[in-house]
Amino acid sequence: MDFAGAYSTDHLKFLWQGLEVTLLVALISIILSFIIGGAIGTARYARIPIISNILAMLVETIRNLPLLLIIFFTYFGLREVGLKMPVTMSVIVAMTAFQSAMLSEIIRSGLNSIEKGQIEAARSSGLNYIQTLRHIVLPQALRRMVPPIVSQFISLLKDTSLAVVVALPELTHNAQIIYGHKDAYVLPMLMILAFTYFVVNYALSLVAGRLEVKKG
Template identity: 50%
Template sequence: MKNFVDAYSWINITYLFKGLLITLEVSIISLLLSFIIGSFLGVIRYSRIKWVSGTVGFIIDIIRNLPLLLIIFFTYFALPKLQIHLSIMQAAISALTVFESAMIAEIVRSGINSVPIGQTEGARANGLTSIQTMWHIILPQAYKKMIPPLVSQFISLIKDTSLATIIVLPDLMYHAQIIYGQNNNYIIPMFLAISIMYFVVNYALSLIARWLDRRLV
């Protein structure tokens, strides 16, 4: 019990929260970027534009089948060899954005495919262009259907930020490692603390998704 009391000192808890803020910052930026890029790529895949859609699909399939850790290593260690120098946070955000964009692109493509073809035909018959049909008719319906898989992917993104510890991103996991690195007796208390923090953040996101799902039905 004494180990828990000492491990959860005000200094250590404050230090953990600083790491949590970094985790949330990286997650939110990556989430927004990957959602925008993934949506764009998903629409391109669905549109079946000659050569373009196939090329985009091929690249997406490659990224989806690569380990995220490999992409993180590439952005931080390999890009400098190409004269592209990124900070630790920039490398982490770039890697997460690339990987999650590929995942979200497939979710968006599947969501668009789930919208009845009659919606497109009706919109075109009423004089809407392809872009107007996609923006005003198809995507709003598709996103409603995509809420559960998108939230699941966003939760995975938040958890995946811990992989960036390997390039010394000062996130929640890294801060916990610093604390129990000073005292091995703090390992279990730290793992328990960060587990609770990850759970609270991800569960809150799940509750928001459920609320949105009810509101949009």
Template identity: 35%
Template sequence: MIDMSILFDHWDMFLQGFGNTLKASLLALIGSFLLGTLMAVFRIAPVRPLNWLGTAYVEFIRNIPLILVVFVFFVGLPAIGIRLESFVAGTLGLTVYTAAFIAETIRAGILAVSKGQTEAARSSGLTYVQTMRYVVLPQAIKIVIPPMGNQFINLVKNSSVLGVIAGLDLMYFGDLISADTFVTFDVYIFVAVFYLILTLPLSLLVGYLERRLARAR
């Protein structure tokens, strides 16, 4: 059976890693929500240069690997004199990467609100910003919640790249424990369980919300 003593002997390391994984995921979620919303607005705003900027950001970031983005923050920025701690570099990398996906999610949500409604709101005298604020966004948010949940699950999983840059997360400590004890199988199972504690409930919740939304339509 699984050797539980590995878990108890390194309990503080697992716990610290778990805490940091959660912290990195939450911080990156907030950051990428803000940045992603901004980029989504750029993409649909009636201003050409902003459209280009938003599109360029989303298309470029979506098509390159996360670990590359993280490496840019970790070893690229120091090359031009900006030094960030592993955890900070990793979390920023996650934020920048995830923002591109969240931007797409939010844009899709906004576009899903029918054009007719927008036009009706505009013709009834609301400004573009008011239309967005009072008509489109409240509806879009409801549509966007389940896919945002999926993005958060991805974020928790993707935060494991912090392990590669010594970001003190769950993956880092798990990997460290397995390297030091020569016990790989059991340690990785424990690491998996810790990730599942975060992701499984989220995944079930997202499934529930998706079904509810589907029924509401």
């Protein structure tokens, strides 16, 4: 093992560049999947005829596919039909699609968790369906959904490492390049990868824990 060589300034700078890509891809995917997943989850909760059934079928299909397969599809499969995207964009599309399906279920379940009595009371007081959803259902549901949503975001951040298969220059990919030059770098690189992912994800876990306490 060569810790001194593995953790040279150039190597650490290269790893930092990979971490920046990891965080960028994760952040964009989180924002997009929250918007799309929120729209899908709300639409399914509203039970819009036909649309709700189509969305349910789409969500269940994506949820039951491996994320790795979706990444392969967006990067390699779409190229076969003439839709070529840069590797970063293809990974963002794949992760957004997968996480949107996951988040839509969390959001739908959160909305369904609100007691029917509150909804009936709001409607009887003169609020229409949209007003009831906006002022009564959503504020309470969001508080209940925050911890599982944060947990899903943690999973998303870890799943960015799967993009190494399409050579996205993220953290794991850059670490592989470094230890590919010298066997003595393998363990040091694996250790710093584990430490980095742990620190970032543990910080997010603390956020989820604090939100859970506040919710209680």
